[in-house]
Amino acid sequence: MTPARTGMSSSGTAAHSPEMRAAAAHLGRRRFLTVTGAAAALAFAVNLPTAGTASAAELDASKIKSDPFTLGVGSGDPQPASVLLWTRLAPSPYQADSGLPRARVSVRWEVSHDERFTRVVRRGTTTAHPEFDHSVHVEVPGLDADRFYFYRFRAGKWISPVGRTRTAPARSANIGELKLAAVSCQAYHDGYFTAYKHLAAEDLDVVIHLGDYLYEYAVTAVGGARNYTDRRLPAHYNRETITLEDYRLRYGLYKSDPDLMAAHGAHPFIVTWDDHETENNYADETPENDVPPEEFLLRRAAAYRAYWENQPLRAPQQPDGPDMQLYRRLHFGRLAQFDILDTRQYRSNQAYGDGWQVPGPESEDPTRTLTGETQERWLLNGWKQSRATWNLLPQQVTFAQRRDVPGENFKLSMDSWDGYPASRQRILDGAQAAGLDNLMVLTGDVHVGYGFDLKADFNDPASRTVGTEVVATSIASGKDGADKPASWENQTTANPHMKFYNGRRGYVTVTLGKQQARADFKTVSAVTTPGAPLSTAGSFVTEAGDPGLKPV
Known part of the structure; x- marks a missing residue:
């Protein structure tokens, strides 16, 4: 969709940004009139107090009448001595109050060496605050490095599933292997999360x-393409998310999916967002449609708040109004460094109105940025200090050049790094300056699986290969897809550095070793019907010190 990007300065930054950000950071209940062009008045009821400031009463957990762990459990951002554990109390996740009064609830947690909890190593009590929609984020310290644990929560008589x-x-550990899966793009209304069922059974580290x-x-009463025949979703899902309540309810819908719950319960997650967690194709303070920037910042504050509440994220990622530092760095011994973008x-506004466009002076402006100056500096400085064999860059949009057709009359996606070539070149130059031998970019967004060689000069196919890019297809977005999408022939011909292209749904696993990394693109045959089998659409390796994808 093409945004109507108005009310902006020439640099792509909303006018009076500090004032608007301050208002959004300290907003109470707020009402405004225009939402994606609709003329009807709408209550933008967003309360963002700090936990405990609302003086909520305490609820005796023994009085909770039905299972509050309907959204399962999760963990994230593994560190050598600690894990982050997550759950959210929601006896009725499809209701605005999740079936609980606005009261604090005491929640107990346990971490054990074994699944039966006969060897508990850590336990404690935390509080589920109504201000955070009764979500729980527990950072458990004092654990042994490089080992698996089991965990669970208790509220009154109720016990959560075991995660x-x-x-x-440890940072200095000389480990031999790390296996991860990369996933993206899970539109509930486009189909079942069958790929997550298969992913839950994989032997993965993260x-x-x-x-x-x-x-x-909007999600219709029958779940869109899921076409439920045995249930109906509440009418409040059949509208676009705008308010904090809307986003919280939508997470209640998504996270109640049994396959997604199984994946979270089986593996720790490292998460980052793209656009749809807030609004399609937004750029910094610029909304998709003709909405005043100050109004969009209120929506962004609501979306960021709900995102943090519903993800296994640590305290430094807690948002401040419409701002949230999601970029961060994780290490897996000396084998891998993850710089999550x-x-x-922070991006500059998309050039030429967004979409696929002919590149030109606007998109090629050297001042344009996809990361923002601060994040770019953080990334490049972190690479200078890296001693890892593999430097992985998990991020959102396609990094390699991707021409739509062969020849000179091609277009590029202005929403991807192709719309910010100077920003991309600074990243590649920084990797070279830091002496990175094994750069691997992990990407989502485009609802297809890609494998790219990253070139020193994308306009010269004979130029040096400086890294690899592995693009994970969608979990469900785009419905069933096809092995060869309509653009397959044009794109594979126009981009000789493209080594793989498949349009089915699924995920990609990457196994990192000291000598090579292997990528396996795994797909399901359908998502509009449940229970589809899993197959491997392609497998590639890249050798340590010799970047580039080679088919297995």
């Missing part, structure tokens, strides 16, 4: 979610 997580190896965990679009919150 499995792991700690990272799952990386590359964005579009949630979609803001946010290419949505």
